[in-house]
Amino acid sequence: MGLEEKAGDMGIVTTSLETVVNWGRTNAMWPLLFGLACCAIEMMGSQAANYDLSRFGMEINRASPRQADLIIVAGRVSRKMAPVVRRLYDQMSDPKWVIAMGDCASCAGVFNNYAIVQGVDEIIPVDVYVAGCPPRPEALIDGIIQLHEKVKRMRITGEVRPLEKSEKVYA
Numbered sequence: 001m002g003l004e005e006k007a008g009d010m011g012i013v014t015t016s017l018e019t020v021v022n023w024g025r026t027n028a029m030w031p032l033l034f035g036l037a038c039c040a041i042e043m044m045g046s047q048a049a050n051y052d053l054s055r056f057g058m059e060i061n062r063a064s065p066r067q068a069d070l071i072i073v074a075g076r077v078s079r080k081m082a083p084v085v086r087r088l089y090d091q092m093s094d095p096k097w098v099i100a101m102g103d104c105a106s107c108a109g110v111f112n113n114y115a116i117v118q119g120v121d122e123i124i125p126v127d128v129y130v131a132g133c134p135p136r137p138e139a140l141i142d143g144i145i146q147l148h149e150k151v152k153r154m155r156i157t158g159e160v161r162p163l164e165k166s167e168k169v170y171a
Contacts, residue, residue: 026148027057032068037075039102039134046137065091076104
């Protein structure tokens, strides 16, 4: 049953501009891959045929931050690498989102020393944390779905609308 049968002879569809814009944003996220350690292998696995991130509109992995709107930081970030991560984030166009993949990106994992950043949120704002050491591709896909739910609640101005009582939280 197509749209023509549902709309009848009216030929119109009504929705809000925010809904259309957020639908487009969730179905066309282009990730900038920033794999630094073993989590990067799992991130590559999520692109393979078994998990297929292309069903979320993410089949194009960008190497340039100017063409990406999502950065997936996978692995530990050293103090030397921190300015590079910040520069890449600053070069991305708005709106932009960040996923911290793995324990090392989230809280430095087992690397509690001066050379490793104790969480990438010290450098850039993180939208979704994906736990695990290393997290499975299913966990990354779950994090992407959670990010999609957050983007669907965004307003045109950029702030995120709070959940209403009738809405379910994806978990």
